[in-house]
Amino acid sequence: MKAATYKGPSKPYLEVKEVPTPKPGPGEILVRVAATGICHSDIHLFKGDFGPVREGFIPGHEISGWVEDFGPDVKNPWGLRKGDPVIVSWIVPDGICKYCASGKENYCPAAAGRMPGLVGINGGHAEYITIPEIAVIPLEKGVDIYYAAPIACAYGTAYHALREAGVGPGTSLVVIGAGGVGLSAIQLASAMGAYPIIAVDIRDFALEKAKELGATHVINSTKEDPISRIRDVLPDGADVIHEARPEPDLKLSMEVVARAGTIVVTGLGGPKSTFTVNVLPFVINGVRIMGSLGYRPRLDLPEIIKLVASGKVDVRKLVSHTYVPEQINEAYENLERGLHARAIVKWG
Amino acid sequence: MSSESFIFPSPQWAEAFCKALNENPEYREAAKDWVWDVVFVATNVPSTVVNAIAQLMGLSGVTSNAGAMKFKLRNGTCQGSEFYIDASKADADYILEADYSLWKDLIQGKVDPVGAILSRKIRVKKGSFLTLVQFSSAAIKMTNTAMKVPTKFLA
Numbered sequence: 099m100k101a102a103t104y105k106g107p108s109k110p111y112l113e114v115k116e117v118p119t120p121k122p123g124p125g126e127i128l129v130r131v132a133a134t135g136i137c138h139s140d141i142h143l144f145k146g147d148f149g150p151v152r153e154g155f156i157p158g159h160e161i162s163g164w165v166e167d168f169g170p171d172v173k174n175p176w177g178l179r180k181g182d183p184v185i186v187s188w189i190v191p192d193g194i195c196k197y198c199a200s201g202k203e204n205y206c207p208a209a210a211g212r213m214p215g216l217v218g219i220n221g222g223h224a225e226y227i228t229i230p231e232i233a234v235i236p237l238e239k240g241v242d243i244y245y246a247a248p249i250a251c252a253y254g255t256a257y258h259a260l261r262e263a264g265v266g267p268g269t270s271l272v273v274i275g276a277g278g279v280g281l282s283a284i285q286l287a288s289a290m291g292a293y294p295i296i297a298v299d300i301r302d303f304a305l306e307k308a309k310e311l312g313a314t315h316v317i318n319s320t321k322e323d324p325i326s327r328i329r330d331v332l333p334d335g336a337d338v339i340h341e342a343r344p345e346p347d348l349k350l351s352m353e354v355v356a357r358a359g360t361i362v363v364t365g366l367g368g369p370k371s372t373f374t375v376n377v378l379p380f381v382i383n384g385v386r387i388m389g390s391l392g393y394r395p396r397l398d399l400p401e402i403i404k405l406v407a408s409g410k411v412d413v414r415k416l417v418s419h420t421y422v423p424e425q426i427n428e429a430y431e432n433l434e435r436g437l438h439a440r441a442i443v444k445w446g
Numbered sequence: 447m448s449s450e451s452f453i454f455p456s457p458q459w460a461e462a463f464c465k466a467l468n469e470n471p472e473y474r475e476a477a478k479d480w481v482w483d484v485v486f487v488a489t490n491v492p493s494t495v496v497n498a499i500a501q502l503m504g505l506s507g508v509t510s511n512a513g514a515m516k517f518k519l520r521n522g523t524c525q526g527s528e529f530y531i532d533a534s535k536a537d538a539d540y541i542l543e544a545d546y547s548l549w550k551d552l553i554q555g556k557v558d559p560v561g562a563i564l565s566r567k568i569r570v571k572k573g574s575f576l577t578l579v580q581f582s583s584a585a586i587k588m589t590n591t592a593m594k595v596p597t598k599f600l601a
Contacts (some may be wrong), residue, residue, distance in 0.1 A: 333569055350574075376576045379575065
Protein backbone atom coordinates (compact mmCIF):
# COMPACT_ATOMS: atom_id res chain seq x y z
CA MET A 99 0.00 0.00 0.00
CA LYS A 100 0.98 3.61 -0.39
CA ALA A 101 2.01 5.36 2.84
CA ALA A 102 3.77 8.53 3.99
CA THR A 103 6.56 7.44 6.32
CA TYR A 104 8.72 9.48 8.66
CA LYS A 105 12.23 10.34 7.47
CA GLY A 106 13.57 12.63 10.16
CA PRO A 107 13.32 15.98 11.93
CA SER A 108 14.52 18.03 8.98
CA LYS A 109 12.40 18.78 5.95
CA PRO A 110 10.98 17.06 4.07
CA TYR A 111 9.71 15.15 7.06
CA LEU A 112 8.00 12.38 5.12
CA GLU A 113 8.54 10.03 2.23
CA VAL A 114 5.66 8.57 0.22
CA LYS A 115 6.42 4.97 -0.68
CA GLU A 116 5.04 1.45 -0.88
CA VAL A 117 4.94 -0.51 2.38
CA PRO A 118 3.28 -3.82 3.29
CA THR A 119 -0.46 -3.57 3.91
CA PRO A 120 -1.09 -4.38 7.58
CA LYS A 121 -3.25 -7.30 8.69
CA PRO A 122 -5.67 -6.83 11.58
CA GLY A 123 -4.61 -8.62 14.73
CA PRO A 124 -6.85 -9.84 17.56
CA GLY A 125 -9.40 -7.17 18.48
CA GLU A 126 -8.38 -4.98 15.57
CA ILE A 127 -10.14 -3.60 12.52
CA LEU A 128 -8.54 -2.90 9.17
CA VAL A 129 -9.73 0.47 7.87
CA ARG A 130 -9.34 1.63 4.28
CA VAL A 131 -8.39 5.27 4.70
CA ALA A 132 -10.49 7.92 2.96
CA ALA A 133 -8.78 11.02 4.30
CA THR A 134 -6.36 12.21 6.96
CA GLY A 135 -6.02 15.64 8.49
CA ILE A 136 -2.89 17.78 8.55
CA CYS A 137 -2.56 18.74 12.20
CA HIS A 138 -0.10 20.98 14.00
CA SER A 139 0.59 18.23 16.55
CA ASP A 140 2.34 16.38 13.73
CA ILE A 141 4.92 19.17 13.55
CA HIS A 142 5.65 18.66 17.25
CA LEU A 143 5.98 14.94 16.49
CA PHE A 144 8.33 15.46 13.54
CA LYS A 145 10.56 17.77 15.56
CA GLY A 146 10.86 15.21 18.33
CA ASP A 147 8.91 17.21 20.92
CA PHE A 148 7.06 14.04 21.99
CA GLY A 149 10.24 11.95 22.04
CA PRO A 150 12.24 10.16 19.39
CA VAL A 151 10.31 8.91 16.36
CA ARG A 152 11.52 5.85 14.50
CA GLU A 153 12.28 6.15 10.81
CA GLY A 154 9.51 4.55 8.80
CA PHE A 155 6.78 5.43 11.33
CA ILE A 156 3.51 6.38 9.66
CA PRO A 157 2.03 9.56 11.15
CA GLY A 158 -1.49 10.88 10.64
CA HIS A 159 -3.95 10.80 13.51
CA GLU A 160 -7.05 12.46 12.06
CA ILE A 161 -8.54 9.62 10.09
CA SER A 162 -11.72 8.72 8.26
CA GLY A 163 -12.32 5.65 6.13
CA TRP A 164 -14.27 2.49 5.55
CA VAL A 165 -14.23 -0.82 7.44
CA GLU A 166 -12.23 -3.21 5.27
CA ASP A 167 -11.79 -6.28 7.48
CA PHE A 168 -12.02 -7.57 11.03
CA GLY A 169 -9.34 -9.34 13.02
CA PRO A 170 -10.08 -12.31 15.28
CA ASP A 171 -11.93 -11.78 18.57
CA VAL A 172 -13.49 -8.48 17.55
CA LYS A 173 -16.51 -7.77 19.77
CA ASN A 174 -17.92 -5.15 17.40
CA PRO A 175 -20.14 -3.22 19.82
CA TRP A 176 -21.33 -0.83 17.10
CA GLY A 177 -22.38 -3.68 14.78
CA LEU A 178 -20.07 -2.50 12.02
CA ARG A 179 -20.01 -4.23 8.65
CA LYS A 180 -17.44 -4.21 5.87
CA GLY A 181 -17.71 -0.99 3.88
CA ASP A 182 -19.24 1.04 6.71
CA PRO A 183 -17.90 4.61 6.98
CA VAL A 184 -16.01 5.29 10.20
CA ILE A 185 -13.63 7.67 11.84
CA VAL A 186 -10.61 6.50 13.81
CA SER A 187 -9.81 7.98 17.19
CA TRP A 188 -6.20 8.79 18.03
CA ILE A 189 -7.10 8.12 21.63
CA VAL A 190 -7.22 4.36 22.07
CA PRO A 191 -8.37 3.65 25.63
CA ASP A 192 -8.37 0.21 27.20
CA GLY A 193 -12.02 0.65 28.14
CA ILE A 194 -11.66 -1.00 31.55
CA CYS A 195 -9.48 1.17 33.76
CA LYS A 196 -10.84 3.56 36.38
CA TYR A 197 -10.45 6.52 34.03
CA CYS A 198 -12.46 4.79 31.33
CA ALA A 199 -15.03 3.65 33.88
CA SER A 200 -15.50 7.22 35.04
CA GLY A 201 -15.92 8.61 31.54
CA LYS A 202 -12.43 10.06 31.34
CA GLU A 203 -11.11 7.71 28.73
CA ASN A 204 -8.98 10.46 27.18
CA TYR A 205 -6.81 10.16 30.30
CA CYS A 206 -6.61 6.35 30.18
CA PRO A 207 -2.97 5.44 30.94
CA ALA A 208 -2.99 2.76 28.27
CA ALA A 209 -4.02 5.36 25.68
CA ALA A 210 -0.94 7.43 26.48
CA GLY A 211 1.25 4.66 25.13
CA ARG A 212 -0.64 3.94 21.91
CA MET A 213 -1.75 6.90 19.87
CA PRO A 214 -2.03 6.05 16.19
CA GLY A 215 0.16 8.35 14.18
CA LEU A 216 1.66 9.89 17.30
CA VAL A 217 2.93 7.26 19.73
CA GLY A 218 3.43 3.52 19.29
CA ILE A 219 0.93 2.68 16.57
CA ASN A 220 1.26 3.57 12.90
CA GLY A 221 -1.15 6.28 11.85
CA GLY A 222 -3.41 6.96 8.91
CA HIS A 223 -1.23 8.68 6.31
CA ALA A 224 -1.61 5.51 4.25
CA GLU A 225 -4.15 3.60 2.25
CA TYR A 226 -4.89 1.27 5.17
CA ILE A 227 -4.55 1.23 8.93
CA THR A 228 -5.15 -1.45 11.53
CA ILE A 229 -6.49 -0.21 14.79
CA PRO A 230 -7.95 -1.62 18.05
CA GLU A 231 -11.69 -1.69 17.56
CA ILE A 232 -12.37 0.58 20.54
CA ALA A 233 -10.98 3.46 18.45
CA VAL A 234 -13.29 2.89 15.49
CA ILE A 235 -16.44 5.01 15.61
CA PRO A 236 -19.21 4.74 13.00
CA LEU A 237 -20.16 7.73 10.90
CA GLU A 238 -23.78 8.61 10.27
CA LYS A 239 -25.12 8.29 6.76
CA GLY A 240 -25.01 11.55 4.85
CA VAL A 241 -21.84 12.80 6.50
CA ASP A 242 -19.14 13.44 3.89
CA ILE A 243 -16.50 10.86 4.73
CA TYR A 244 -13.56 12.90 3.43
CA TYR A 245 -14.42 16.07 5.27
CA ALA A 246 -15.25 14.03 8.38
CA ALA A 247 -11.58 13.31 9.10
CA PRO A 248 -11.12 16.44 11.27
CA ILE A 249 -13.87 15.18 13.58
CA ALA A 250 -11.27 12.68 14.84
CA CYS A 251 -8.96 15.42 16.12
CA ALA A 252 -9.74 19.11 15.60
CA TYR A 253 -13.47 18.90 16.27
CA GLY A 254 -13.08 16.28 18.96
CA THR A 255 -10.46 18.29 20.84
CA ALA A 256 -12.49 21.48 20.55
CA TYR A 257 -15.75 19.81 21.58
CA HIS A 258 -14.32 18.18 24.68
CA ALA A 259 -12.66 21.43 25.74
CA LEU A 260 -15.90 23.37 25.31
CA ARG A 261 -17.86 20.76 27.22
CA GLU A 262 -15.31 20.64 30.03
CA ALA A 263 -15.41 24.43 30.27
CA GLY A 264 -19.19 24.40 30.50
CA VAL A 265 -19.98 26.14 27.21
CA GLY A 266 -23.68 26.19 26.45
CA PRO A 267 -26.43 28.56 25.38
CA GLY A 268 -25.47 32.15 26.17
CA THR A 269 -21.90 31.43 27.25
CA SER A 270 -19.61 34.25 26.21
CA LEU A 271 -16.53 32.78 24.59
CA VAL A 272 -13.16 34.03 23.42
CA VAL A 273 -11.14 31.69 21.23
CA ILE A 274 -7.46 32.58 21.01
CA GLY A 275 -5.90 31.01 17.95
CA ALA A 276 -8.06 30.34 14.91
CA GLY A 277 -6.26 27.26 13.66
CA GLY A 278 -7.94 23.90 13.15
CA VAL A 279 -8.97 23.39 16.78
CA GLY A 280 -9.86 27.05 17.36
CA LEU A 281 -12.01 27.25 14.25
CA SER A 282 -13.70 23.97 15.15
CA ALA A 283 -14.41 25.39 18.60
CA ILE A 284 -16.01 28.48 17.07
CA GLN A 285 -18.21 26.40 14.79
CA LEU A 286 -19.23 23.98 17.54
CA ALA A 287 -19.79 26.73 20.11
CA SER A 288 -22.03 28.55 17.68
CA ALA A 289 -24.07 25.36 17.24
CA MET A 290 -24.17 24.96 21.03
CA GLY A 291 -25.63 28.46 21.47
CA ALA A 292 -22.62 30.34 22.83
CA TYR A 293 -22.84 34.11 22.39
CA PRO A 294 -20.95 36.25 21.75
CA ILE A 295 -18.03 34.36 20.24
CA ILE A 296 -14.85 36.39 19.80
CA ALA A 297 -11.98 35.04 17.71
CA VAL A 298 -8.43 36.35 18.14
CA ASP A 299 -5.66 35.56 15.70
CA ILE A 300 -2.88 37.27 13.76
CA ARG A 301 -4.00 36.07 10.32
CA ASP A 302 -6.77 37.90 8.47
CA PHE A 303 -7.76 34.88 6.39
CA ALA A 304 -8.16 32.76 9.54
CA LEU A 305 -10.38 35.45 11.04
CA GLU A 306 -12.46 35.55 7.86
CA LYS A 307 -12.93 31.81 8.23
CA ALA A 308 -13.79 32.33 11.90
CA LYS A 309 -16.57 34.72 10.89
CA GLU A 310 -17.84 32.22 8.34
CA LEU A 311 -17.97 29.55 11.04
CA GLY A 312 -19.85 31.62 13.60
CA ALA A 313 -17.57 34.14 15.33
CA THR A 314 -19.57 37.26 16.15
CA HIS A 315 -16.44 39.39 16.53
CA VAL A 316 -12.92 38.93 15.18
CA ILE A 317 -9.74 40.63 16.34
CA ASN A 318 -6.39 40.69 14.58
CA SER A 319 -4.10 41.18 17.56
CA THR A 320 -1.31 42.60 15.38
CA LYS A 321 -3.58 45.43 14.26
CA GLU A 322 -5.79 46.08 17.28
CA ASP A 323 -5.40 45.96 21.04
CA PRO A 324 -7.21 42.70 21.84
CA ILE A 325 -7.67 43.56 25.53
CA SER A 326 -9.62 46.75 24.94
CA ARG A 327 -11.53 45.32 21.96
CA ILE A 328 -12.68 42.33 24.02
CA ARG A 329 -13.58 44.58 26.94
CA ASP A 330 -15.62 46.74 24.58
CA VAL A 331 -17.74 43.69 23.75
CA LEU A 332 -17.58 42.06 27.17
CA PRO A 333 -16.97 44.68 29.89
CA ASP A 334 -17.10 42.01 32.60
CA GLY A 335 -14.92 39.58 30.68
CA ALA A 336 -15.67 36.30 28.97
CA ASP A 337 -17.22 33.30 30.69
CA VAL A 338 -14.85 30.99 28.85
CA ILE A 339 -11.53 31.53 27.12
CA HIS A 340 -10.26 28.77 24.87
CA GLU A 341 -6.50 29.00 24.35
CA ALA A 342 -6.15 27.05 21.13
CA ARG A 343 -2.93 28.49 19.79
CA PRO A 344 0.11 26.19 19.65
CA GLU A 345 2.04 28.16 22.31
CA PRO A 346 -0.45 29.22 24.98
CA ASP A 347 0.78 31.78 27.52
CA LEU A 348 -2.47 32.80 29.33
CA LYS A 349 -1.49 36.48 29.22
CA LEU A 350 -4.47 37.70 27.21
CA SER A 351 -6.73 35.09 28.80
CA MET A 352 -6.04 36.30 32.33
CA GLU A 353 -6.75 39.88 31.24
CA VAL A 354 -10.17 39.16 29.81
CA VAL A 355 -11.58 36.21 31.70
CA ALA A 356 -14.72 36.99 33.71
CA ARG A 357 -14.99 36.47 37.44
CA ALA A 358 -15.60 32.77 38.07
CA GLY A 359 -14.68 32.24 34.44
CA THR A 360 -12.80 29.37 32.89
CA ILE A 361 -9.67 29.24 30.77
CA VAL A 362 -9.34 25.98 28.90
CA VAL A 363 -6.08 25.20 27.15
CA THR A 364 -5.68 22.76 24.27
CA GLY A 365 -2.53 24.12 22.62
CA LEU A 366 0.22 21.66 23.49
CA GLY A 367 3.17 24.04 23.61
CA GLY A 368 6.70 22.77 23.29
CA PRO A 369 8.56 20.65 25.82
CA LYS A 370 9.85 23.76 27.60
CA SER A 371 6.67 25.84 27.39
CA THR A 372 5.47 27.35 30.64
CA PHE A 373 3.05 30.00 31.71
CA THR A 374 2.88 32.19 34.76
CA VAL A 375 -0.25 33.40 36.48
CA ASN A 376 -0.68 36.46 38.66
CA VAL A 377 -2.00 34.89 41.85
CA LEU A 378 -4.18 37.68 43.25
CA PRO A 379 -6.62 38.06 40.34
CA PHE A 380 -6.53 34.29 39.83
CA VAL A 381 -7.74 33.66 43.36
CA ILE A 382 -10.05 36.56 44.04
CA ASN A 383 -11.76 36.19 40.67
CA GLY A 384 -12.15 32.45 41.13
CA VAL A 385 -10.63 31.73 37.74
CA ARG A 386 -10.56 28.10 36.68
CA ILE A 387 -7.65 27.10 34.47
CA MET A 388 -7.78 23.69 32.92
CA GLY A 389 -5.92 21.65 30.39
CA SER A 390 -7.94 19.48 28.07
CA LEU A 391 -6.47 16.59 26.13
CA GLY A 392 -8.26 15.31 23.07
CA TYR A 393 -11.69 13.85 23.62
CA ARG A 394 -13.55 10.82 24.88
CA PRO A 395 -13.83 8.72 21.74
CA ARG A 396 -16.91 6.70 22.64
CA LEU A 397 -18.76 9.63 24.19
CA ASP A 398 -17.72 12.84 22.45
CA LEU A 399 -17.23 11.63 18.89
CA PRO A 400 -20.75 10.20 18.45
CA GLU A 401 -22.18 13.46 19.79
CA ILE A 402 -20.19 15.50 17.27
CA ILE A 403 -21.22 13.15 14.49
CA LYS A 404 -24.87 13.76 15.46
CA LEU A 405 -24.28 17.53 15.32
CA VAL A 406 -22.79 17.11 11.86
CA ALA A 407 -25.51 14.74 10.63
CA SER A 408 -28.20 17.11 11.88
CA GLY A 409 -26.75 19.88 9.74
CA LYS A 410 -25.90 22.10 12.71
CA VAL A 411 -22.19 21.79 11.95
CA ASP A 412 -21.01 21.72 8.33
CA VAL A 413 -17.58 20.09 8.40
CA ARG A 414 -16.97 21.02 4.76
CA LYS A 415 -16.67 24.67 5.78
CA LEU A 416 -13.63 24.03 7.97
CA VAL A 417 -11.42 22.41 5.33
CA SER A 418 -9.58 25.01 3.30
CA HIS A 419 -7.06 22.80 1.49
CA THR A 420 -7.20 19.30 0.01
CA TYR A 421 -4.06 17.43 -1.04
CA VAL A 422 -3.17 14.17 -2.75
CA PRO A 423 -0.69 11.88 -0.92
CA GLU A 424 2.25 12.97 -3.08
CA GLN A 425 1.76 16.56 -1.85
CA ILE A 426 1.93 15.68 1.83
CA ASN A 427 5.23 17.46 2.52
CA GLU A 428 3.87 20.54 0.78
CA ALA A 429 0.83 20.26 3.03
CA TYR A 430 3.00 20.37 6.17
CA GLU A 431 5.06 23.20 4.68
CA ASN A 432 1.88 25.19 4.16
CA LEU A 433 0.72 24.31 7.65
CA GLU A 434 3.92 25.73 9.11
CA ARG A 435 3.43 28.86 7.00
CA GLY A 436 0.02 29.25 8.60
CA LEU A 437 -1.88 28.95 5.35
CA HIS A 438 -4.49 26.39 6.37
CA ALA A 439 -7.75 26.60 8.22
CA ARG A 440 -7.71 22.80 8.08
CA ALA A 441 -6.24 20.60 5.38
CA ILE A 442 -6.89 17.00 4.46
CA VAL A 443 -5.12 14.42 2.33
CA LYS A 444 -7.39 12.17 0.30
CA TRP A 445 -6.15 8.57 0.22
CA GLY A 446 -9.08 6.64 -1.17
CA MET B 447 -2.51 73.45 49.17
CA SER B 448 -4.50 76.66 48.75
CA SER B 449 -7.96 77.08 50.18
CA GLU B 450 -9.41 77.38 46.66
CA SER B 451 -11.56 74.38 45.74
CA PHE B 452 -11.92 72.86 42.27
CA ILE B 453 -14.92 71.40 40.50
CA PHE B 454 -14.57 67.70 39.84
CA PRO B 455 -13.94 66.86 37.08
CA SER B 456 -12.36 69.91 35.46
CA PRO B 457 -9.04 71.07 33.98
CA GLN B 458 -8.32 72.89 37.21
CA TRP B 459 -8.98 69.83 39.35
CA ALA B 460 -6.73 67.72 37.08
CA GLU B 461 -3.93 70.25 37.38
CA ALA B 462 -4.28 70.46 41.16
CA PHE B 463 -4.27 66.65 41.42
CA CYS B 464 -1.16 66.42 39.27
CA LYS B 465 0.58 68.94 41.50
CA ALA B 466 -0.56 67.11 44.62
CA LEU B 467 0.86 63.84 43.30
CA ASN B 468 4.24 65.49 42.82
CA GLU B 469 4.13 66.70 46.40
CA ASN B 470 3.39 63.26 47.83
CA PRO B 471 6.57 61.24 48.57
CA GLU B 472 4.51 58.17 49.42
CA TYR B 473 3.00 58.16 45.94
CA ARG B 474 6.43 58.76 44.38
CA GLU B 475 7.80 55.67 46.10
CA ALA B 476 4.81 53.44 45.39
CA ALA B 477 4.65 54.45 41.71
CA LYS B 478 8.37 54.60 40.99
CA ASP B 479 8.08 51.87 38.32
CA TRP B 480 4.92 53.20 36.70
CA VAL B 481 5.70 54.63 33.25
CA TRP B 482 2.37 54.88 31.45
CA ASP B 483 -0.15 57.61 30.72
CA VAL B 484 -3.54 57.10 32.34
CA VAL B 485 -6.96 58.41 31.41
CA PHE B 486 -9.70 58.45 34.01
CA VAL B 487 -13.12 58.57 32.41
CA ALA B 488 -16.17 59.67 34.35
CA THR B 489 -19.42 58.47 32.81
CA ASN B 490 -22.96 59.59 33.61
CA VAL B 491 -21.77 63.00 34.68
CA PRO B 492 -24.85 64.97 35.79
CA SER B 493 -25.87 67.72 33.37
CA THR B 494 -25.45 70.39 36.05
CA VAL B 495 -21.79 69.42 36.32
CA VAL B 496 -21.31 69.23 32.55
CA ASN B 497 -22.86 72.66 32.09
CA ALA B 498 -20.71 74.19 34.82
CA ILE B 499 -17.52 72.74 33.32
CA ALA B 500 -18.53 73.87 29.85
CA GLN B 501 -19.07 77.36 31.18
CA LEU B 502 -15.73 77.23 32.95
CA MET B 503 -14.07 76.28 29.66
CA GLY B 504 -16.03 78.79 27.62
CA LEU B 505 -17.79 76.07 25.62
CA SER B 506 -21.37 75.83 24.51
CA GLY B 507 -23.51 73.04 23.08
CA VAL B 508 -21.72 70.29 24.98
CA THR B 509 -23.73 67.06 24.69
CA SER B 510 -21.31 64.48 26.12
CA ASN B 511 -22.02 63.22 29.62
CA ALA B 512 -18.63 61.52 29.91
CA GLY B 513 -15.54 63.57 30.68
CA ALA B 514 -11.94 62.44 30.98
CA MET B 515 -8.72 63.49 32.66
CA LYS B 516 -5.39 62.33 31.33
CA PHE B 517 -2.29 62.19 33.49
CA LYS B 518 1.24 61.67 32.23
CA LEU B 519 2.63 59.54 35.02
CA ARG B 520 6.29 58.63 35.05
CA ASN B 521 8.24 56.99 37.86
CA GLY B 522 6.18 58.43 40.67
CA THR B 523 5.75 61.87 39.16
CA CYS B 524 2.97 63.56 37.27
CA GLN B 525 4.38 65.30 34.21
CA GLY B 526 1.20 66.94 33.05
CA SER B 527 -2.55 66.69 32.80
CA GLU B 528 -5.18 67.16 30.14
CA PHE B 529 -8.92 67.46 30.41
CA TYR B 530 -11.46 66.25 27.84
CA ILE B 531 -15.06 67.29 28.13
CA ASP B 532 -15.77 64.55 25.58
CA ALA B 533 -14.14 61.35 26.87
CA SER B 534 -14.21 59.67 23.47
CA LYS B 535 -11.38 61.99 22.39
CA ALA B 536 -9.03 60.85 25.17
CA ASP B 537 -6.53 58.06 24.70
CA ALA B 538 -3.64 56.68 26.75
CA ASP B 539 -1.88 53.43 27.63
CA TYR B 540 -4.47 52.89 30.35
CA ILE B 541 -8.09 53.97 30.32
CA LEU B 542 -10.00 53.51 33.56
CA GLU B 543 -13.71 54.23 33.45
CA ALA B 544 -16.32 54.56 36.17
CA ASP B 545 -19.49 56.40 36.94
CA TYR B 546 -19.16 59.97 38.18
CA SER B 547 -20.72 58.83 41.46
CA LEU B 548 -18.00 56.20 41.94
CA TRP B 549 -15.19 58.72 41.41
CA LYS B 550 -16.94 61.02 43.83
CA ASP B 551 -17.15 58.26 46.45
CA LEU B 552 -13.50 57.44 45.84
CA ILE B 553 -12.32 61.02 46.33
CA GLN B 554 -14.44 61.27 49.46
CA GLY B 555 -12.80 58.13 50.84
CA LYS B 556 -15.95 56.05 50.78
CA VAL B 557 -14.62 53.48 48.32
CA ASP B 558 -11.43 51.47 48.26
CA PRO B 559 -9.71 51.92 44.87
CA VAL B 560 -8.26 48.41 44.70
CA GLY B 561 -11.60 46.86 45.57
CA ALA B 562 -13.28 49.05 42.97
CA ILE B 563 -10.86 47.86 40.29
CA LEU B 564 -11.05 44.22 41.29
CA SER B 565 -14.83 44.31 41.45
CA ARG B 566 -14.81 46.12 38.10
CA LYS B 567 -16.74 49.12 39.37
CA ILE B 568 -13.76 50.87 37.85
CA ARG B 569 -13.54 49.31 34.43
CA VAL B 570 -10.13 48.87 32.83
CA LYS B 571 -11.10 49.77 29.29
CA LYS B 572 -7.55 49.73 28.02
CA GLY B 573 -4.29 48.43 29.44
CA SER B 574 -3.20 45.40 31.37
CA PHE B 575 -5.38 44.57 34.35
CA LEU B 576 -2.66 42.31 35.65
CA THR B 577 -0.03 45.07 35.58
CA LEU B 578 -2.45 47.45 37.24
CA VAL B 579 -3.00 45.01 40.10
CA GLN B 580 0.74 45.03 40.76
CA PHE B 581 0.48 48.76 41.44
CA SER B 582 -2.33 48.53 43.97
CA SER B 583 -0.23 50.37 46.55
CA ALA B 584 0.24 53.27 44.12
CA ALA B 585 -3.52 53.32 43.50
CA ILE B 586 -4.15 53.71 47.20
CA LYS B 587 -1.56 56.51 47.54
CA MET B 588 -3.09 58.15 44.48
CA THR B 589 -6.54 58.05 46.06
CA ASN B 590 -5.18 59.41 49.31
CA THR B 591 -3.69 62.25 47.30
CA ALA B 592 -7.00 62.92 45.53
CA MET B 593 -8.70 63.16 48.93
CA LYS B 594 -6.37 66.05 49.80
CA VAL B 595 -7.29 68.10 46.70
CA PRO B 596 -9.84 70.72 47.69
CA THR B 597 -12.77 69.49 45.65
CA LYS B 598 -16.18 70.91 44.90
CA PHE B 599 -18.89 68.45 43.79
CA LEU B 600 -21.77 70.15 42.05
CA ALA B 601 -23.93 67.01 42.13
